[in-house]
Amino acid sequence: MFKRFENLVDPFEDTSLDVPPKGFWAFCWFYSKPVWPILAGVSLLGALIAVLEVTIFTFLGELVTWLSTENAETFFPDNRQQLLWMGGIILIALPVCAAIWEMAFHQGLMGTYPMSVRWRVHRYLLRQSISFYQNDFAGRIANKLMQTALAVREVVTRIADILVYVIVYFVAALFVVAEASIYFALPFIGWLICYLITIRVFIPRLKNVSRDQADARSLMTGHVVDAYTNISTVKLFSHADREEEYAKQSMTGFLKTVFLQMRLVSGMNITLTTLNMVLLFTVAAMSISLWQRGAVTTGEIAVAVALVLRFQGMSQWILWEVSGLFENIGTVQDGINTISRERDVVDVPDAKPLTVPHGEIRFDNISFHYGKSSGVIDQLSLTMKPGEKIGLIGRSGAGKSTLVNLLLRFYDLEGGRILVDGQDISQVRQDDIRANVGVVTQDTSLLHRSIFENVAYGKPDATRQEVKQALEKAHALEFVQGLTDLEGRQGLDAHVGERGVKLSGGQRQRIAIARVLLKDAPILALDEATSALDSEVEIAIQESLFDLMEGKTVIAIAHRLSTIAAMDRLIVMDKGRIIEEGSHQQLLDRNGLYAQLWQHQSGGFLDPVQAA
Numbered sequence: 033m034f035k036r037f038e039n040l041v042d043p044f045e046d047t048s049l050d051v052p053p054k055g056f057w058a059f060c061w062f063y064s065k066p067v068w069p070i071l072a073g074v075s076l077l078g079a080l081i082a083v084l085e086v087t088i089f090t091f092l093g094e095l096v097t098w099l100s101t102e103n104a105e106t107f108f109p110d111n112r113q114q115l116l117w118m119g120g121i122i123l124i125a126l127p128v129c130a131a132i133w134e135m136a137f138h139q140g141l142m143g144t145y146p147m148s149v150r151w152r153v154h155r156y157l158l159r160q161s162i163s164f165y166q167n168d169f170a171g172r173i174a175n176k177l178m179q180t181a182l183a184v185r186e187v188v189t190r191i192a193d194i195l196v197y198v199i200v201y202f203v204a205a206l207f208v209v210a211e212a213s214i215y216f217a218l219p220f221i222g223w224l225i226c227y228l229i230t231i232r233v234f235i236p237r238l239k240n241v242s243r244d245q246a247d248a249r250s251l252m253t254g255h256v257v258d259a260y261t262n263i264s265t266v267k268l269f270s271h272a273d274r275e276e277e278y279a280k281q282s283m284t285g286f287l288k289t290v291f292l293q294m295r296l297v298s299g300m301n302i303t304l305t306t307l308n309m310v311l312l313f314t315v316a317a318m319s320i321s322l323w324q325r326g327a328v329t330t331g332e333i334a335v336a337v338a339l340v341l342r343f344q345g346m347s348q349w350i351l352w353e354v355s356g357l358f359e360n361i362g363t364v365q366d367g368i369n370t371i372s373r374e375r376d377v378v379d380v381p382d383a384k385p386l387t388v389p390h391g392e393i394r395f396d397n398i399s400f401h402y403g404k405s406s407g408v409i410d411q412l413s414l415t416m417k418p419g420e421k422i423g424l425i426g427r428s429g430a431g432k433s434t435l436v437n438l439l440l441r442f443y444d445l446e447g448g449r450i451l452v453d454g455q456d457i458s459q460v461r462q463d464d465i466r467a468n469v470g471v472v473t474q475d476t477s478l479l480h481r482s483i484f485e486n487v488a489y490g491k492p493d494a495t496r497q498e499v500k501q502a503l504e505k506a507h508a509l510e511f512v513q514g515l516t517d518l519e520g521r522q523g524l525d526a527h528v529g530e531r532g533v534k535l536s537g538g539q540r541q542r543i544a545i546a547r548v549l550l551k552d553a554p555i556l557a558l559d560e561a562t563s564a565l566d567s568e569v570e571i572a573i574q575e576s577l578f579d580l581m582e583g584k585t586v587i588a589i590a591h592r593l594s595t596i597a598a599m600d601r602l603i604v605m606d607k608g609r610i611i612e613e614g615s616h617q618q619l620l621d622r623n624g625l626y627a628q629l630w631q632h633q634s635g636g637f638l639d640p641v642q643a644a
Contacts, residue, residue, distance in 0.1 A: 033135065038139045040140045041145070044147075045148070049159060051156075056364065060188055063149045063184050067144070071192045074133060078194070081130060082197045082200040084125060100331075159375065160373070161376035164376070168370070169255075171253050171254045172253060175250045176367050177371070180363065183367065186357070187357060213322055219318065220343075227304075227347065234299065238296050239361055240362065242358065242359035242362035242363065244289050245289035245290065248282070254282075264533065304348060308343070311343070312341075376444070379461055380459055385460065386457070391453065392416065392453050393451070393587075396448050400445055401446055408431050411609075412610060421586040422587055423596030423597075423601075425626060429607075432559075435605075436557045438450060441458070441465050452468070467553070470548040470551045474560030476540040478532030480530045483523070483525070483528065483543065484496065487503060487547050499524065506543070555587075556584045557588075558577070558589065558590075560589060560591065597616040604619065604626045
């Protein structure tokens with residue numbers, strides 16, 4: 033039975049990847065569509081349960097009246113039908129409705145609803161532009177995802193179920209006491225007005241504080257996770273004390289929002305207790321007055337007093353639910369600011385697949401500024417023939433890595449176009465571009481998974497034998513076979529830690545090279561691919577890299593000029609422009625910037641002053 037309700041919704045449904053709406057209610061509905069039939073059912077059941085509960089109070093009032101006026105010997109024969117009816121409501125109808133509500137709410141919604149939101153948000157964020165992640169903490173983004181998923185569930189379920197239940201309950205109760213005496217209804221109406229004023233005064237303030245608190249919590253989490261992610265840097269500079277202070281600032285900011293929230297909560301509870309006591313006193317005094325005049329029966333007084341006591345218990349719960357509702361509204365609004373961002377780079381409608389039969393690359397008068405006024409790449413044109421291997425050379429900031437990022441379409445051009453085998457990359461699918469380009473970067477980060485999974489990332493259907501062969505070509509198999517992680521997994525199954533922290537820089541670099549060897553893409557981009565390797569290992573890997581380059585179009589970036597001197601053509605860049613090109617010897621004969629850089633090398637490295 034439980035499993036049937038748990039399977040009512042598939043939280044991992046393959047839904048659209050459209051940009052989530054920025055409006056609050058549109059955002060909630062966008063993520064609630066998969067569960068709306070259950071929400072509707074839960075809401076209707078809640079309303080029915082509210083009516084049945086008030087009906088039971090009515091019955092109890094009638095029972096008090098009967099016991100004071102009816103003949104004990106003929107009580108059951110005279111009231112058999114009504115007693116059976118109420119017995120059926122108490123023993124069958126209400127328990128059955130409550131059981132169905134419980135399973136629909138807890139099994140059908142509480143788990144699958146937020147998981148459905150997390151899944152859809154995660155799928156969208158995975159396809160966000162790379163600049164989105166460069167401008168925020170990874171921990172903060174993850175925290176927003178988790179918080180917002182739960183907050184959407186709480187907002188929608190509170191409105192669809194709890195508020196419906198409360199409204200129906202109060203209206204039904206008001207009808208019951210008014211039926212006994214219209215005067216009985218007046219204290220309840222007065223209490224409701226004051227109660228709504230209390231909500232109007234306190235809840236918006238709580239909502240604002242909660243929104244600030246959600247943002248402060250995310251910032252605090254981001255600061256803490258940032259220190260853990262870069263723990264080696266913290267240790268290297270002995271800055272644990274500095275990180276404590278850095279985290280303390282955000283924790284203090286978060287604590288301020290908590291203190292303000294608790295002040296509002298205390299004021300709200302004091303006001304509510306006062307209102308409840310006034311309601312109880314007023315109804316009790318009115319009951320005595322009306323009873324003295326014979327306007328109400330003892331049963332009707334019992335119902336009124338019972339409902340007052342019930343409202344006293346419910347009022348605290350309702351206020352907290354409404355407070356929680358607005359708190360979660362604030363959290364959702366805060367999450368919308370992060371989640372509902374347009375992608376900077378999107379595929380055009382009906383984007384075509386990219387085919388790379390030859391591997392010709394043409395940068396046609398391209399410009400790109402990272403949104404700045406001055407150019408990083410300025411009206412650059414470059415044509416690479418199929419299978420040609422070029423080396424990009426230049427001081428830091430010349431635009432070399434940017435050129436590779438533009439080829440991968442991590443950013444959209446501000447002018448010009450890039451063609452691969454005559455196909456404008458802005459008109460084809462981004463995934464196809466990156467599937468046809470193998471990249472090894474200087475800053476190699478690995479997934480916190482096994483060596484096998486990290487290498488097979490380049491070819492998901494790879495066999496263990498293929499992975500081993502790639503590792504062997506990258507001169508990594510020997511150290512991989514000696515790896516053991518904390519769980520006792522060994523060799524290819526050993527996990528490498530977050531971003532590969534359990535491996536040295538050179539080891540990570542060799543794993544990355546093995547991954548690209550296995551991918552075997554027709555275009556190859558090497559951005560300081562051997563920078564983390566010692567000279568002995570680099571010489572050993574060079575042969576594998578040259579094998580990898582065979583038949584491919586290659587862009588190689590290196591400050592160690594000896595590693596790219598043998599390329600077909602060398603391109604020298606400065607301030608986003610090509611200022612020299614030719615073979616190694618041609619550029620030396622020209623006695624320009626390349627010759628200057630070559631002369632300043634020591635042991636194959638650029639002079640730090642010249643490379644800066």
